[in-house]
Amino acid sequence: MKSTINKIIASIKLAVNESITRSVDEGAFTIDHMPSIIIEVPRDTTHGEFSTNVAMQITRQAKKSPKLIGEVIIKNIDTNNSYIKSVELAGPGFINFHLNQNWLYEVLEDIYDLRGSYGSSDIGAGKKVNVEFISANPTGPMHMGNARGGAIGDGIASILQCAGYQVSREFYINDAGNQIEKFGQSLEARYLQLLGQNIEFPEDGYKGEDITEHMKNFIEEQHKEYIDEESDRRKKAFIEYALNLNLQKIKEDLNEYGIKYDVWFSESVLHCQNQVNAVIDELKNKGYAYEKEGAVWFKATEFGCEKDDVLVRNNGIPTYFAADIAYHLDKLRTREFDWSINVWGADHHGHVARLKGALEALGIEPDRLTIIIMQLVRLTRKGEISRMSKRSGKMVTLSDLIDEVGKDAARFFFNLRSPDSHLDFDLDLAMEQSNDNPVFYVQYAHARICSILRQLDVEVSFSQVTLTLLKEKEEILLIRKLADLPQEIIMAIEKLDPSKITKYALDLSSDFHSFYNACRVKLEDEELMKSRIILIQCTKQVIENCLGILGVSAPEIM
Known part of the structure; x- marks a missing residue:
């Protein structure tokens, strides 16, 4: 079911398209091709509900000023039997549309009928999308990043699921390569030290308390049977023991965080199934890999990179880059995902171009891979920054954070800004029970509505109400904001930015609180009361839908 706002946007686009066609037929101007008509919401509500800059888009084609083009489009636009009340020209050539107010009441009907599905669409058309995120090295607990x-x-x-995409959430387990070798060395050194041997700890090893705890527990369970074992076999046993525990802890923490993966994919599988070597051979056969100084190199410079990159070191061991190519080939070629999306930390920025280049070399359209670079988080407490470092053992883990501020605050705060923005996470604010705390502010709006509905205890069906009674400024602004959710989700998909939903939920909660302060719901006028009950029920539903997208609960009592 298409939402009212999407139907309105489609009807405005059609009306503008038909007007341009009439204008060209009349000889008012000529164009080579019809532009893609973009409909936007003006920041200033006095400029109408919707606006388009199409007159400025076709200026070069038409060889006339945007103002003249806009005047002609407005003259030829047909508003009969439409939502459009009036059309006006503004600024350098914007065409603004003012709508009949009845469309707002249709929005409430949409929400009432669709409930949890309100805001959803089918623009994804069932395309298969793989979203890979976190993918932390299983060498220690998960941290703030x-x-x-x-x-x-x-x-x-x-x-993406709201927009009709078929989504698979995936965690890539980095259980092979140099970091795992270092993990084994760190475990072995702690094991021997705990058994009284004077062993120097690796300078670049993992120094966290979890390494010591693992080996204490291992000694308790296995006694000292590995003390005389050959080093490689000993490290292999330690790695297997500790990785299993770490992965179990990661899964437990993510479950507490409200994240459930469809796929846990191990890097080691790529090596066991010879997929890494197969990719290297394919790049060689296609002429995109060469040998130099005993190593194998990928011709990254042929794809816009500053330098070529190593696929196989001169000791014969494939690099992480080679495994990463094989992994993405598995997603896009073998498993046939239409689109692969990765969320990476800022330290991986330089890896993007070479990976896309490698996929292109293998015949994969690079646009099928989207990589979101996530900026750093600074944790603050009482205005002071808390430093984090996995290697030194000084860090705040995900489980620490959930224990302190809860899942809801953590997930909401992390999406307060777009992924490409640095984020200061204020622990004190996240725990504050006040309207200054953004997640509290939104959840309280939901709980307040639940409280009003409990106190009124009135059964209202949509057929009983006269929505045209909702005329107050605060009522209209609230309905107008409710109408925005479908477009907000589409814009969030275009930018791959969940913070747009977070900001929308805050704005909606603000409009509700303004309504609550200006308009009583419990009234002697029963008809108006019922209409306002429908309005707040719809507001409650939309807040729930937003919080659901963000993985945050919608409490009924606070």
């Missing part, structure tokens, strides 16, 4: 990646990735997956 992983936590932000989780909130962003899960939010992106949710908005």
Whole structure:
């Protein structure tokens, strides 16, 4: 079911298109091709409900001023049997549309009928999308950066599902390569130290308390049977033991965080199934890989990169880059996803171009891969920054954060800004029970509506109400904001930015609080009361829909 606002936008586009065609037929101006007509919501509500800059889009084609083109379009536009009340020209050539107010009441009917599906669309047309996020090295607990990646990735997956995409959430387990070797060395050193041997700890090893705890537990369970074991076999046993525990902890923490993955994909599988070597051979056969100084290199410079990159080191071991190519080939060629989306940390920025180049070399359209670079998080408490470092063991883990501020505050705060913006996470604010706390503000709006409905305890059906009684400025502004959700979801998908839903939920809550302060719901006028009950029920539903996308609960009592 198409929402009212989408029907209105489609009807305005059609009316503008037909007007341009009439104008050309009349000889008012000529164009080579019809532009893609963009309909936007003006920031200033006095400029109408919708606006288009199409007159400025076709200026070069028509060889006339935007103002003249806009005047002609307005003259030829047919508003009969439409939502459009009036059309006006503004600024350098914007065409603004003012609508009949009845469309707002149709929005409430949409929400009442669609409920949890309100805001959804079918623009994704069932395309298969793989959203890979967090993918933390399983060498230790997840930290704040992983936590932000989780909130962003899960939010992106949710908005894509709202738009009719077939979404698979995936966690890539980096259980092979150099970091795992280092993990084994760190475990082995702690094991031997705990058993009284004077062993120097690796300078670049993992120094976290979790390494020590793993080996203490291992000694308790396995006693000292590995003390005389050959080093490689000993490290292999330690790695298997600790990785299993770490993965179990990661899954438990993510479950507490409200994230459930469809696929857990192990990097080691790529090596076991010879997929990494197969990719390297394919790049060689296609002429995009060469040998130099005992190593194998990818011709990244042929795809706009500053330098070529190593696929196989001179010791014969494939690089992480080679495994990453094989992994994405598995997603886009073998598993046939239409679109692959990755959420990466800022330190991976330089990896984007070479990976896309490698896929292009293998015959994969690079636009099928989208990589979102997520900026850093700074955790603050009482105005002071808390430093985090996995290697030193000084960090705030995801489980620490959930224990302190809760899942809801964490997920909401991480999506307060777009992924490409740095984020200061204020722990004190996240725990504050006040309207200054953004997640509290939105959840309280929902709880307040629930409280009003409980107190009134009035059964109202849509057929009983006269929605045209809703005429107050605050009522109209609230309905207008409710109407925006379908377009907000579409814009969030275009930018792959869940923070647009967070900001919308805050704006909607603000409009509700303004309504609540200006308009009583419990009234002697029963007809108006019933109409306002429908309005707040719809507001409650839309807040729930937004919080659901963000993975945040909608409490009924606070």
